[in-house]
Amino acid sequence: MNTENDVPAKRDMIAGLEKGLQVIEAFDQERGRLSIAEVAERTGLTRAAARRYLITLTHLGYMRHENKLFSLTPMVLRLGQSYLHSARLPRLAQPLLYRLAYSVGEAASVGVLDHDQLVCVAAVSAGQLVSATLQPGTRVPAWCTANGRMLLASLPLDQLDAFLARVVPEQITEHTIVGKERLALEIARARSQGYALVDQELELGLRTMAVPLKNFRGEVVAAMNISVHAARMPLDQMVERCLPALIKMQVELNALL
Known part of the structure; x- marks a missing residue:
């Protein structure tokens, strides 16, 4: 577990990356498909920000978009495989x-x-x-x-x-x-x-x-x-x-x- 001494300075953090990962983590077994509003609620982002992250992740291949609902694609497994392989x-x-x-x-x-x-x-x-x-x-x-x-x-x-x-x-x-x-x-x-x-x-x-x-x-x-x-x-x-x-x-x- 992290201690307070492990927390980096705010200036060293990339907020966009942190929030993008939060968007991915918003999806789970009980919530495989989410709307923009639901992602915003689960992550604490505004709806406008949640929309931008979802569109970016869709463009990168980590999300798919259908009938106003977003879901993860198998490409997300690359993140876990990187850990398991390395x-x-x-x-x-x-x-x-x-x-x-x-x-x-x-x-x-x-x-x-x-x-x-x-x-x-x-x-x-x-x-x-x-x-x-x-x-x-x-x-x-x-x-x-x-x-x-x-x-x-x-x-x-x-x-x-x-x-x-x-x-x-x-x-x-x-x-x-x-x-x-x-x-x-x-x-x-x-x-x-x-x-x-x-x-x-x-x-x-x-x-x-x-x-x-x-x-x-x-x-x-x-x-x-x-x-x-x-x-x-x-x-x-x-x-x-x-x-x-x-x-x-x-x-x-x-x-x-």
């Missing part, structure tokens, strides 16, 4: 994820913390379609996922306290932990035992177990998990069967980071 973490993690996933016959993924969300940067299904969230580029709440909870457990206590103060957990499933005291206890449990186990808090039927990944300086930079369908594996069996495989790959990947 960043060390996905390139190093992917082959080890293959080994991990196929060794246990379950899906595996690596994620990083981006503000209060978990972003998947590498994933292998091993033939098991467990969840649509287990693919590179997907974003989910950090507090109700094993990778996210493990990364929250690695934060300095002041940053964790700030997170718990601002987060508003919602009841996604009947198993979702929404009480902040209970959530803090689960994060503390993950920190003390070295792994996080989340049972159907993000999706019914989805159980995940995660361990932290550290670089050569001992800093936690990501988390790696195994995901199973609840009908295939009970919690105690998941710890017994999957944790040793996770730890083995954790040690190997830590040596590369």
Whole structure:
């Protein structure tokens, strides 16, 4: 997470680029097509400014325009691919994820913390379609996922306290932990035992177990998990069967980071 010391001076910022990216980010799974007025409302821009950004992005190929509604084009994927192709973490993690996933016959993924969300940067299904969230580029709440909870457990206590103060957990499933005291206890449990186990808090039927990944300086930079369908594996069996495989790959990947 950024600190105040990381914030650049205003004179060094290109406001147009920042606002253009905000326009792209205004589109999501629930809002795939937006009008100029809706983009303006979601970004805080005036309608005139939102129109100019949308027209520019359409000209550049990042948007399409039909019946007064705008939507993203596949060209936007180039932005994410640039990260996946250039960043060390996905390139190093992917082959080890293959080994991990196929060794246990379950899906595996690596994620990083981006503000209060978990972003998947590498994933292998091993033939098991467990969840649509287990693919590179997907974003989910950090507090109700094993990778996210493990990364929250690695934060300095002041940053964790700030997170718990601002987060508003919602009841996604009947198993979702929404009480902040209970959530803090689960994060503390993950920190003390070295792994996080989340049972159907993000999706019914989805159980995940995660361990932290550290670089050569001992800093936690990501988390790696195994995901199973609840009908295939009970919690105690998941710890017994999957944790040793996770730890083995954790040690190997830590040596590369």
